[in-house]
Amino acid sequence: MDAYVHRAEQLLQRINTLAAISEDQSCITRTFGTPAFLAGSALVKSWMETAGLETRIDSIGNVRGRLVSPQSEAKTFVIASHIDTVVNAGKFDGPLGVLLGLDLLEQLVQRRVELPFHIELIAFSDEEGCRFHTTYLGSKVVGGFFEADLLQKRDAAGITLAEAVATMGGDTQQLTHDAIPADNWLGYFEAHIEQGPVLYDRAIPVALVTAIAGQQRVEMVFKGMAGHAGTVPMNMRQDALCCAAEAVLAIEQFGQEHQQTLVATVGKLDIRHAASNVIPGEVVCSLDLRSADEARLTWAYHVLREKIEAIAQRRDITLIWNLIQQTAPVACDAALNSLLARAIADSGYPVVSLVSGAGHDAVPISKVAPATMLFVRCFKGISHNPLENVELPDLAAALRVAERFLTQLISHHS
Numbered sequence: 001m002d003a004y005v006h007r008a009e010q011l012l013q014r015i016n017t018l019a020a021i022s023e024d025q026s027c028i029t030r031t032f033g034t035p036a037f038l039a040g041s042a043l044v045k046s047w048m049e050t051a052g053l054e055t056r057i058d059s060i061g062n063v064r065g066r067l068v069s070p071q072s073e074a075k076t077f078v079i080a081s082h083i084d085t086v087v088n089a090g091k092f093d094g095p096l097g098v099l100l101g102l103d104l105l106e107q108l109v110q111r112r113v114e115l116p117f118h119i120e121l122i123a124f125s126d127e128e129g130c131r132f133h134t135t136y137l138g139s140k141v142v143g144g145f146f147e148a149d150l151l152q153k154r155d156a157a158g159i160t161l162a163e164a165v166a167t168m169g170g171d172t173q174q175l176t177h178d179a180i181p182a183d184n185w186l187g188y189f190e191a192h193i194e195q196g197p198v199l200y201d202r203a204i205p206v207a208l209v210t211a212i213a214g215q216q217r218v219e220m221v222f223k224g225m226a227g228h229a230g231t232v233p234m235n236m237r238q239d240a241l242c243c244a245a246e247a248v249l250a251i252e253q254f255g256q257e258h259q260q261t262l263v264a265t266v267g268k269l270d271i272r273h274a275a276s277n278v279i280p281g282e283v284v285c286s287l288d289l290r291s292a293d294e295a296r297l298t299w300a301y302h303v304l305r306e307k308i309e310a311i312a313q314r315r316d317i318t319l320i321w322n323l324i325q326q327t328a329p330v331a332c333d334a335a336l337n338s339l340l341a342r343a344i345a346d347s348g349y350p351v352v353s354l355v356s357g358a359g360h361d362a363v364p365i366s367k368v369a370p371a372t373m374l375f376v377r378c379f380k381g382i383s384h385n386p387l388e389n390v391e392l393p394d395l396a397a398a399l400r401v402a403e404r405f406l407t408q409l410i411s412h413h414s
Contacts, residue, residue, distance in 0.1 A: 090388020226281025
């Protein structure tokens with residue numbers, strides 16, 4: 001295991017080096033297309049080049065390193081994750097999977113392994129979707145699912161995605177050509193921190209991901225009537241904030257009642273033209289609904305909408321309901337999962353199966369290729385937070401399992 005610990009130390013050093021590149025010197029923030037993001041991409045590209053990979057940055061900003069099989073007609077197996085972050089992020093969410101993949105390919109190069117298929121390592125450019133509210137930008141391009149109308153989306157500064165792509169040196173006309181053709185895919189592997197407490201609580205370093213929950217994201221706008229806080233009687237008010245507050249508590253109660261199959265979260269609340277002496281006239285808030293059961297997710301979406309519409313009607317508040325994102329649940333590939341489960345067991349760890357409540361680039365890629373994921377234990381399950389942490393022994397365990405999985409995959413196709 002000492003060799004894996006040594007490699008884990010180098011992996012952690014690279015994660016720390018990348019984490020030092022940020023838009024904000026007080027925290028880790030590296031959102032799509034920013035100077036910090038471009039600097040991070042250049043660093044990852046340099047590491048790929050040093051490892052001996054055929055390297056490029058495509059038009060959406062994905063950093064791509066390719067290890068070529070001597071069989072020119074061979075298919076491509078992709079190892080990937082993302083290097084963009086949320087605001088005030090941790091350093092492991094995304095980069096762990098990219099840099100673990102880099103270590104695996106470095107070992108193959110050093111051992112001069114003759115590959116029966118091509119391997120492409122990809123650092124996806126925008127999984128989090130913070131800047132344009134467009135999750136999976138990078139993986140949608142690679143999978144061939146990019147929607148051209150996304151190019152007109154604007155960030156908070158009014159810059160369109162098309163303008164951002166051009167600023168990064170990309171060509172929007174090239175985006176469709178940056179896809180790996182559907183018949184060229186062999187499969188997809190992603191290592192990622194669990195972002196939940198199960199492995200931490202059970203003191204187990206890794207887990208097999210069996211499915212990824214589907215999501216429905218909604219923007220709710222509550223419109224009442226702004227008024228003077230001192231002169232409008234309590235029984236004559238159309239208070240948008242009180243309506244939103246009742247809706248938020250109803251969403252929480254619903255999530256608690258059905259917690260075995262779904263989760264429901266309000267994460268954003270915006271009181272328009274807020275002042276301490278003004279009755280709130282307009283409130284905008286979010287709804288994030290997730291489940292691994294598609295039928296259950298659809299049912300919950302409609303039930304919650306009816307509940308919140310009833311609350312708004314009773315309070316004489318206008319409700320505007322905007323569905324802004326939806327993704328179906330994804331089941332990981334049975335054959336690749338069997339191979340990964342065997343790698344976990346052969347490495348001496350119990351095979352724990354988990355459903356991911358978080359979205360990953362495996363979601364769009366699974367439409368075109370069989371996908372599998374390895375979860376790695378993280379401190380108390382904390383993620384999207386500066387406290388995000390993975391201990392060295394768990395990094396070593398993840399390297400051990402991932403390398404065994406890749407070795408078995410190569411042997412299976414040789």
